[in-house]
Amino acid sequence: xxxxxxxxxxxxxxxxxxxxxxxxxxxxxxxxxxxxxxxxxxxxxxxxxxxxxxxxxxxxxxxxxxxxxxxxxxxxxxxxxxxxxxxxxxxxxxxxxxxxxxxxxxxxxxxxxxxxxxxxxxxxxxxxxxxxxxxxxxxxxxxxxxxxxxxxxx
Numbered sequence: 001x002x003x004x005x006x007x008x009x010x011x012x013x014x015x016x017x018x019x020x021x022x023x024x025x026x027x028x029x030x031x032x033x034x035x036x037x038x039x040x041x042x043x044x045x046x047x048x049x050x051x052x053x054x055x056x057x058x059x060x061x062x063x064x065x066x067x068x069x070x071x072x073x074x075x076x077x078x079x080x081x082x083x084x085x086x087x088x089x090x091x092x093x094x095x096x097x098x099x100x101x102x103x104x105x106x107x108x109x110x111x112x113x114x115x116x117x118x119x120x121x122x123x124x125x126x127x128x129x130x131x132x133x134x135x136x137x138x139x140x141x142x143x144x145x146x147x148x149x150x151x152x153x154x
Contacts, residue, residue: 059117065105066118073098 014022049057076094084090109116123129 057115059109059113059115062105062108062113062117065101065108069098069101069105071098072101 011023014026072094076091076096076098079094080086080091086092105118106120109118109120123132
């Protein structure tokens with residue numbers, strides 16, 4: 001956690017004394033090295049398949065359902081407390097429909113999809129689940145920190 005705080009201080013110092021562009025320019029060599037190194041480090045043999053078989057193997061129903069459900073849920077989150085109150089139907093309907101849609105996506109991925117885009121076997125390992133939960137919690141904490149900092153400036 002201390003490293004994260006140090007990075008915020010360094011980034012703040014760079015932005016304070018230069019411009020935002022320098023944050024991009026500082027990271028550019030690291031990204032270029034990573035991009036150049038991937039073909040030499042990663043060894044992947046692509047299975048032989050035709051273009052048509054690749055297109056047909058994509059779970060179009062699952063992907064479309066996931067995108068629609070997340071979009072509807074985020075619309076409800078965007079409206080909540082700003083355009084409409086948290087208890088209004090205009091907020092609750094998109095939130096509940098989005099969550100129900102995500103539940104439907106999980107059911108589709110478990111029982112309906114031949115080649116699911118979201119492999120549920122990723123959630124069978126306790127270490128992986130702990131990693132996912134910690135990642136989501138960290139994202140919420142960082143988002144909360146920046147939102148509270150932003151709101152305190154206004």
